Amino acid sequence: MDEPNEQRQQRIKKLEHLREAGVAPYGTRFEVKDRAGQLIKLHSEKTKGILEQEKISCTFAGRVVALRRFGKAGFAVLQDGSDRLQVYLKKDFLSEQTYKVAEQLDLGDWIGVTGVLFRTKTNEFTVEVHQLTFLSKALRPLPEKWHGLTDVETRYRQRYVDLIANPEVHQIFSTRSRIIAGIRTFLIERGFLEVETPMLHPIPGGAAAKPFVTHHNALGVDLYLRIAPELYLKRLVVGGFPRVFEINRNFRNEGISTIHNPEFTMLEFYVSYADYHDLIVLTEELVSSLAQQILGKTVIDYQGKEIRLTPPWRRWSYHQAILEVNSLDPSIFQDRDKAVMVARLLGVEVDPKWPLFNIVNEIFEETVEPNLQQPTIITDYPIEISPLARRKDSDPTLTDRFELYIAGREIANAFSELNDPLDQRERFEGQAIQREAGDEEAHLVDEDFLRALEYGMPPTAGEGIGIDRLIMLFTNQASIRDVMLFPQLRPEK
């Protein structure tokens, strides 16, 4: 806690004055009839004359975010989450006690007002206040009106202040909410059922990542915060829900960066009887229709670059992309020594002891990914890095899988699901070998998941979309912290 300071003391004194005058500094119910945004939308086009004629009365509440006082009158600006609206407080229009309350107002206080809409001399759309209800006292001063709150650390640690002081931040999180609501609607309209699966997993699975470990006292077992819901959602497909989705948190015990937070929001959905081609089309529809709905366009600006979300997007196979970007010939996919040499030549750091697929994948990530600025569907990933994906009929070394890249980042990962329980068991065993070779993130064998598959899972395609990264794109934010209300920071002090 900060030490009490001058301004805080001053405000506590005012709070006591309010109490002495019989005004509750922390009041209760207030009947809000209007919202600033709505009033502005409905009436702010009207001329001074028309407003005088119509005498529209209104009642709304908000936080005082600006205060300009003169002798016996003053203007305050109230912010109510929908917008900001100026109110006019004039002694003549208020009871003596109410005017005294108005005189004591501080920036940050919450009040409710009833009054009549009018235009000032300078033609500002304003509420002439006739009744004022004090709602809540702020003891701490708001950041400065002109520069606002810019200190990044304070903005993240005290997001509540950031949201008060920076309307554009408020806007981003409101957009975030509308994007997620839009995704829900999109899926529900297409017959998907929203489900919730465990956050606490006895065996972390469904992704290659380091988990957080926790402990359940009564059961006396260690549990893991989930790294992905995938294996549970597929159990539900086995159970007979042909279209399910979940939007919820994943937790990965890894580094923090502008595109990584230890907890992040993931959408996963599964479609029975479909394959990954169907999901490519579905993803194009989802992303482009969301852009149209939320932003009103499908060609957007992201960090100074034009991104064309308009479908169809480029399709490019994993291997073709590597070859074309680097002008290589396909022999590197067969010959490890050659792959190592090419990696060195391209300035891609690899360990010569790595298996071939690892070296190739490193080349992909270093040379191809950064080039995928426009939406690109990369297809046909190697089987070694796709332990849950269905084998390709035409080439058993590849899988029926794609990833969507936009602005050089992985946005979605999807595949026709592996529903052959015997093949899945072999893949898990292959992962176990990788794990023994030192890959901490290789999958563990999940016997119950295998048992579920043995009951039979229909052919199904599934996809995961990193919601935070999608929101970064839609809100033109460079850092994932700016689309998460409370990004992870080191504890204060």
Added chain:
RNA sequence: GAGCCGGUAGCUCAGUCGGUAGAGCAUCGCCCUUUUAAGGCGAGGGCCCUGGGUUCGAGUCCCAGCCGGCUCACCA
């Protein structure tokens, strides 16, 4: 984990060569009944991130640490 940058009043920031810690906004007092970064006059407010060191003297120089940002590494 490494490199670079930053941390000074509630907020946004100055602070010269090492020589008494500054401004604007906010706050307090007085004036002001249509302002909008309102205005005028006056006042108060500091753990200069923390701990060491150098020095007659450190916000400033040196060392260590803490917190944050960016880049890289890690994260397929």
